[in-house]
Structure formats: C-alpha cells, structure tokens
Amino acid sequence: MKSVRTLFVIAAIVMGGALMGAVSSLHPFGVPSPEGCAVDEHYLNRAGVDLSCENVVTSIVFDYRGFDTIGESTVLFAALLSVMMLFRKGGRKQ
Amino acid sequence: MKNRSMRPLSVIARTACDMYAWFMVAFGAYVIVHGDITPGGGFQGGAICATFLALMLVTQGSAYVSAWLNENFYKVCLFLGLFMFIGFGLMGLGWAMDGTLMLNWAAVAHDQLAEVKPWWPPSGTVALMDIAVGIEVTGGLSLILVTMFRAIRLGTVQEDGMGKETGHDQR
Amino acid sequence: MISANLPYFVVVVLFLIGLLGVLLETNMIKIGIAIDVMESAANMFLIVLGFREGGYIPVKFLMPAGTENFVLPTPQALTLTAIVIALATSALMLSLIVVLYRHYGTLDVREIRRLRG
Numbered sequence: 160m161k162s163v164r165t166l167f168v169i170a171a172i173v174m175g176g177a178l179m180g181a182v183s184s185l186h187p188f189g190v191p192s193p194e195g196c197a198v199d200e201h202y203l204n205r206a207g208v209d210l211s212c213e214n215v216v217t218s219i220v221f222d223y224r225g226f227d228t229i230g231e232s233t234v235l236f237a238a239l240l241s242v243m244m245l246f247r248k249g250g251r252k253q
Numbered sequence: 254m255k256n257r258s259m260r261p262l263s264v265i266a267r268t269a270c271d272m273y274a275w276f277m278v279a280f281g282a283y284v285i286v287h288g289d290i291t292p293g294g295g296f297q298g299g300a301i302c303a304t305f306l307a308l309m310l311v312t313q314g315s316a317y318v319s320a321w322l323n324e325n326f327y328k329v330c331l332f333l334g335l336f337m338f339i340g341f342g343l344m345g346l347g348w349a350m351d352g353t354l355m356l357n358w359a360a361v362a363h364d365q366l367a368e369v370k371p372w373w374p375p376s377g378t379v380a381l382m383d384i385a386v387g388i389e390v391t392g393g394l395s396l397i398l399v400t401m402f403r404a405i406r407l408g409t410v411q412e413d414g415m416g417k418e419t420g421h422d423q424r
Numbered sequence: 425m426i427s428a429n430l431p432y433f434v435v436v437v438l439f440l441i442g443l444l445g446v447l448l449e450t451n452m453i454k455i456g457i458a459i460d461v462m463e464s465a466a467n468m469f470l471i472v473l474g475f476r477e478g479g480y481i482p483v484k485f486l487m488p489a490g491t492e493n494f495v496l497p498t499p500q501a502l503t504l505t506a507i508v509i510a511l512a513t514s515a516l517m518l519s520l521i522v523v524l525y526r527h528y529g530t531l532d533v534r535e536i537r538r539l540r541g
Contacts, residue, residue: 167448168444168447171443171447174443175436178439179433179436183429183432185429187428187429188428188429188430188432188472188475189475189476189477191474191476191496198498199496199497199498203494203497210376210377211375211376212289212377213289213483213484213485214289214291214482214483215483215484215494215497216292216294216482216497217289217294217379217383218289218376218379219497219498220294220501220504221378221382221383222377222378224501225342225382228386228505229339229342230505232338232389234509235389235393235508236335236393238511238512238513238516239331239393239397241516242397242400242515242516242519245404245519245523246400246403290483290485291483291486292481292483296504296507296508397515401515401519405522
C-alpha cells in the first residue's frame with residue numbers, strides 16, 4: 160500500500176508542474192488583450208444607457224444571458240430531486 | 254432506549270439564537286431586493302435566507318423543529334418563484350413592440366427617464382426576476398436541508414418535549 | 425518571472441492541495457471536502473482572469489470621480505452559476521456518504537473495498 164501512495168504523490172507533483180507551466184504562458188496579470196475584451200466593453204458601455212440598470216453583473220446574468228439562468232435553476236431542481244429520491248421511505252412489497 | 258437524534262444546545266445558545274434568527278432573514282431580503290443597485294441579487298440573498306433554518310436546526314434540536322416545521326410552505330415558495338421567473342420571461346412575447354423572448358421588455362432607457370415615469374422600477378425585468386429567483390432559492394435550499402435532516406434520525410421518537418442538553422459537561 | 429503572475433500560482437497551489445486530499449485520504453467525508461476545495465480553486469481562477477489594472481467594480485453609479493476603467497464583468501457572472509453547481513454536487517456527495525455509511529457501517533474507504541457486502 161505504501162508504494163501506491165508514493166506513486167500518487169509523484170503523479171500529483173508532475174501534474175502540478177504541468178499546470179504551472181501552462182499558467183505562466185497566459186497574459187500577464189492585470190493586462191488583458193484588447194481583442195478579448197470587446198464583448199465586455201460593449202456590455203459596459205450599453206448597460207446603463209439601454210436598461211437603466213446600474214449593476215452590470217446583474218444585468219448580464221438576468222438580461223443579456225438570461226437562458227443560462229434558466230439552466231442554473233434546472234441544476235438546483237435536479238439536485239433537490241435526487242436528494243429526495245435517495246432518502247425515500249417507500250413501502251416495498253415483499 | 255437512547256435517543257440518537259439531534260439534541261438542543263444550552264440555554265445561552267438558545268437565547269442568542271432567539272434574538273438573532275429573524276434579523277438574518279431581514280438581511281437576506283435586503284440583499285435580494287437591492288439586486289439592481291448594489292452587488293448581490295437573487296442567488297446570494299436566497300442562500301442567506303436559507304441559513305435561518307440551519308441555525309434553528311443546530312441550536313433548538315430535532316424535537317422542537319419537527320413539531321414546528323411546515324414543509325409545504327417551502328414547497329409553495331419554490332414553485333411560486335419558478336413560475337414567476339418563467340412568467341416574466343414569457344410576457345415579453347405579446348406585450349412588447351418587437352415580441353422579445355426573455356429580453357428586457359420592461360426597461361426604460363436613460364434618456365427617456367424624465368418623460369415616461371413608469372410605476373414599476375425602471376430597470377425592468379432585472380429587478381422583478383431578482384425577487385422571483387430569491388424566493389425560489391430560499392425554498393429550494395431549505396428543502397434540501399429538511400430532507401437530509403429527516404433522513405439521519407437514527408433512534409426512536411422521544412416522549413418528552415425537549416431532550417437532554419448537549420454541548421457542555423452534562424452526561 | 426513568477427512574481428508577475430503570482431495570483432495564478434496561488435490558484436494552482438490551492439488546486440494541488442485539493443487533489444492531494446482526494447488521493448491520500450481514507451475518510452470519506454474528508455474526500456468530499458477535498459473535492460469541494462478543487463471546485464473552489466476553479467471558481468477563483470475564473471475571477472482572477474478578469475482583472476484589469478486600475479479598474480473599479482462594475483457598478484456604474486458607485487464609481488468615484490476620475491476612474492474610467494472597470495473590471496471585466498463577464499467572468500463574475502459565469503462564476504455565479506459555477507458556485508451553484510458546486511453546491512449541488514456537494515449536497516449529492518454528502519447524501520451518498522450517508523447511504524454508504526448506513527449500508528456498510530464504516531467510513532473507511534479501505535474497508536469498503538474489502539467487504540463487498
């Protein structure tokens with residue numbers, strides 16, 4: 160059992176090294192590229208003018224991307240349904 | 254027969270809970286309603302409102318909460334919130350000029366705000382859907398807590414009203 | 425080289441702590457907590473990606489005079505959905521642990537592999 164645990168630790172360290180190498184080739188922290196921010200600039204410029212809603216994050220969640228919020232409600236319902244199904248005291252017919 | 258369900262905490266903890274529990278619901282409602290001005294909104298405020306039931310379960314014990322709890326209230330909250338949310342989304346099909354689905358049909362633009370003066374909040378469906386989602390998440394998370402709590406009761410139902418207290422050195 | 429991208433490395437360290445917890449622990453509840461730590465590290469990575477220097481929070485009428493830059497709002501909106509999904513998976517994991525404990529009588533992962541009850 161001991162040898163399997165050292166193998167797990169070595170595999171985790173290798174994966175950590177790969178993740179750190181991948182992360183250091185991203186854009187530097189705090190300076191995103193202007194082509195990547197084009198959609199966000201559109202939301203920031205238009206959110207207070209079109210909708211009169213000052214909170215840009217809430218207007219993205221409920222108005223510009225409202226279908227994702229429907230999906231999130233579905234996930235909440237699915238979690239509730241599966242928890243209720245696991246703890247059911249059904250009468251089993253013997 | 255030993256009772257193995259959750260026991261209430263001491264008198265000090267129960268008194269502090271009694272003073273404090275309903276203010277948490279008021280703070281959660283504040284976070285829900287002010288969703289279009291400050292950071293916050295429906296999901297965050299609903300999670301704050303659901304911790305009221307968690308506080309009552311931990312401090313008052315299972316006998317008190319089982320006698321007091323009404324599960325149908327949370328089911329009504331859950332389905333009412335969901336139907337309000339979908340209703341506000343689908344109402345844009347008939348009433349708006351272009352017939353938009355799920356887009357903000359009740360919003361008033363910034364430059365028209367001086368003339369139109371609506372009686373609903375000028376951010377439109379963002380404020381209304383906030384309240385609907387807040388009610389729905391409160392009901393849903395409280396129902397998850399109640400279902401998991403009812404499943405872990407291992408012993409028999411006790412005869413007296415309150416069990417022996419736990420949390421200090423009484424055996 | 426590292427100090428320019430330091431928040432990214434902190435997120436990777438947090439993810440590795442959760443991963444080592446899943447691989448090396450034998451108590452089932454601790455494995456569930458470590459999975460939750462990994463999900464929180466992924467959410468934190470999303471928020472760290474959307475930072476702009478000199479920016480303020482994206483609420484328009486709260487900004488003090490003189491700032492023109494806002495932080496990017498879209499990763500914050502996506503993180504809200506991801507947090508709710510992490511909550512749903514933790515609730516389901518804890519319920520499965522309760523059912524497993526009732527069936528086998530133990531919380532140790534090594535015993536469950538042997539019993540085959």
